[in-house]
Amino acid sequence: MHSYTRTPMRMTEYCNFTPALARPRLRSVRINGLATCLRLEEVYWRIIEEIARQKSMSVGKLISQWAREIDLTQETVCNFTGLIRIICVTQLLDKKHPINLEAIDPDAMGNPPQ
DSSP, rough: OOOOOOOOOOSSOOOOGGGGGGSSSEEEEETTTEEEEEEEHHHHHHHHHHHHHHTTOOOOHHHHHHHHHHHOSSSSOOOOOHHHHHHHHHHHHSSSSSSOOOHHHHHHSSOOOO
16 A cells, blocks of 8 residues: 655756645636636736736736637637636747746745756
8 A cells, every 4th residue: 555645846947936836726806897706826816917017907907808808809718717827828928028937936036946
């Protein structure tokens, strides 16, 4: 019989982040006036908050703007939170919103990869 022990996450070259960033968080937001809850991993909430800060918008207004754009460009939306994750990643990849990674995960920045 095997015994499984959870060990603390080790920082590596590709996993250089704190585990808290991977935890999902449910957050209530207003999207175009309608209250709803979105469940996203903490890292995405931090990216959204930073983009909203840079645009001088609330998180709700930013997500509402994205929702309107999604409505205009997508025929059907089966996974809205998946599209929000994709928008976050493409914003980072396109460098439309330079993100200070230390602001996203200050704990990981002090721990060099092993």
